[in-house]
Amino acid sequence: MPPLTPSHTLGKVSKGVSHKGMAETKDPKEVKSTFEPTSRYVRIPLKALSDLSFFKCPCPFLAKSPCRSPACVFVFLDSEKRCVKSLFFKIFRGRAMKTYMGKKDEVERRWFVVDASNRVLGRLASQIAMKLRGKDRPFFTPHTDMGDFVVVINAEKVKVTGKKLDQKFYYRYSGYLGGLKVTPLRKMLETKPEEVIRHAVWGMLPKNRLGRQLIKKLKVYKGPEHPHMAQQPKAWEM
Numbered sequence: 001m002p003p004l005t006p007s008h009t010l011g012k013v014s015k016g017v018s019h020k021g022m023a024e025t026k027d028p029k030e031v032k033s034t035f036e037p038t039s040r041y042v043r044i045p046l047k048a049l050s051d052l053s054f055f056k057c058p059c060p061f062l063a064k065s066p067c068r069s070p071a072c073v074f075v076f077l078d079s080e081k082r083c084v085k086s087l088f089f090k091i092f093r094g095r096a097m098k099t100y101m102g103k104k105d106e107v108e109r110r111w112f113v114v115d116a117s118n119r120v121l122g123r124l125a126s127q128i129a130m131k132l133r134g135k136d137r138p139f140f141t142p143h144t145d146m147g148d149f150v151v152v153i154n155a156e157k158v159k160v161t162g163k164k165l166d167q168k169f170y171y172r173y174s175g176y177l178g179g180l181k182v183t184p185l186r187k188m189l190e191t192k193p194e195e196v197i198r199h200a201v202w203g204m205l206p207k208n209r210l211g212r213q214l215i216k217k218l219k220v221y222k223g224p225e226h227p228h229m230a231q232q233p234k235a236w237e238m
Helices: 019-024 028-033 121-133 185-191 193-202 209-217
Strands: 008-010 039-045 072-077 083-085 111-115 149-153 169-173 180-184 218-220
Touching: 111 121, 121 149, 121 193, 121 209, 169 185, 180 185, 185 193, 193 209, 193 218, 209 218
Parallel strands: 111 149, 149 218
Antiparallel strands: 039 072, 072 083, 169 180
16 A cells, blocks of 8 residues: 555644544544644545555544445544544545536527517626526536527617616726716617617626627617528527
8 A cells, every 4th residue: 555645734633632532432523623624634545445554543434435436535644644533425436527628619509589678787688698608508618609699689678777877877088188988878878779788798708808709799789670580590588
């Protein structure tokens, strides 16, 4: 059996409590109370459990373990490498699962159309951002474009709560002195309602190359018409 060395610091035996007293303690609450959050533990492969001569105090949990599948067990040791406590460990039966990492070329891009009439701006934007990222797919991968295309119509009919029509502002700054442009939400909905939804969705996407790629799949239009009938978008009922 190869030598086992402590791999991390997790706790140590409290002063005034002997190792023999802890080994004879039957109440798990009393054993737990005698540990501080800094003791050491060793990560032991299950294939090495047949040789228990390493422990001067054999652990009953290890001796009665019915499973010998590839896994690891965490055993608490004291300064003299004696088994003073082993928590009830979870042994994973079978082989370890591999995490699937999706590829953008394997994704079937779908098209959805959503009517923004009487939809709350923030709630609408959060669900659109989720659809653009592909978080509704079971094989979602954070660093890959896994989302679908979303077409928003009737952007000028979106609604907000409270007094945001007059208290919410959009800022643009040219970089020159006095070049700050402030536009209230009420005026933005009258002149550029598409930018209102696009701005809200962009605030919920990652600010990197992936986010700039995702925002291109959002198509926002004023009125009930859109030029994407060839893609046969499905009606998205939220």
